[in-house]
């Protein structure tokens with residue numbers, strides 16, 4: 413009892429706490445998504461995400477102390493209270509799963525890692541928060557925006573930063589190697605779930621085609637004005653002679669470093685007679701047999717690899733055989749599997765984000 417009244421005395425004003433939570437949740441979602449999808453280089457984002465997440469934890473302690481009586485006394489409930497309670501549960505679960513993954517933990521649920529659970533819970537909190545705001549949003553008053561509130565919320569931010577540094581030290585001591593994207597080495601997560609390589613077979617949403625008959629398969633290489641041509645599997649193997657040691661970093665939360673072998677995409681385009689030297693030739697799009705696709709700026713695409721093998725072994729079906737894109741420094745979901753078409757484009761392809769969610773569905 414004495415503890416909770418001390419907590420109340422230390423707390424910034426209610427509206428200041430609520431608005432700080434709102435800003436912090438928006439920042440956590442933005443930094444988390446940008447780092448996880450690889451939209452922006454994750455190095456700084458991941459620190460910001462961790463600090464903001466831990467600051468939310470501190471803010472929620474004050475918030476829960478304030479509303480505890482309202483929630484525990486059913487007589488004080490109104491129509492919006494169940495949603496608030498659900499939000500509390502989802503927010504705490506998102507925070508706990510994030511910290512647990514960050515210090516090296518993982519409790520997989522089917523094919524989903526704890527990182528997937530953390531991302532899912534964080535995204536689930538957004539619509540619930542919007543409903544909560546609809547019922548409860550109040551504008552801050554002048555006293556809410558005082559020097560005292562700023563100092564207290566600043567103090568929480570400093571505490572969040574210190575705990576973040578501490579959690580990084582814990583992971584370092586435990587020998588867990590987490591990349592800035594949040595991914596861990598496969599060996600720490602999976603023992604068996606692999607096919608033709610020492611890393612798991614995963615696909616973004618619904619892509620799961622039948623194994624491809626290499627004797628029937630052809631690769632179309634298309635330029636802007638009808639130039640280009642078709643290649644059989646044997647032609648592609650004959651052209652293959654390049655190698656990249658590159659990190660496949662999957663959004664499920666694992667990474668693997670492999671020696672990928674195949675054809676440099678620049679050589680593939682040149683050999684097919686596709687002219688990438690004009691001002692109009694800006695993007696190269698890689699299209700899978702499932703319709704899944706991704707595009708890279710032409711200079712980056714030329715240095716990427718269309719891989720047919722790993723360490724001398726033919727690329728297995730699950731890993732995208734006959735041929736998959738290897739785009740170093742990009743996230744795994746951009747390394748298109750089962751490529752059947754490589755095409756030069758004038759424009760980027762914004763619809764590719766939507767296609768990653770729906771390709772593979774009949």
Ligand code: HEM
Nearest residue numbers: 430431433434479482492493496497499500503548549550
């Ligand atoms: C993850 C974020 C949040 C969680 C987990 C959360 C949770 C809760 C809970 C459990 C209650 C008590 C039940 C009720 O009165 O409905 C509550 C009340 C309330 N919340 Fe939130 N909330 C969050 C974010 C926000 C934000 C961003 C705002 C406004 C900017 C806000 C404003 C309010 C208000 C005004 C109340 C009424 C109670 C009071 O003022 O003491 N909440 N919230």
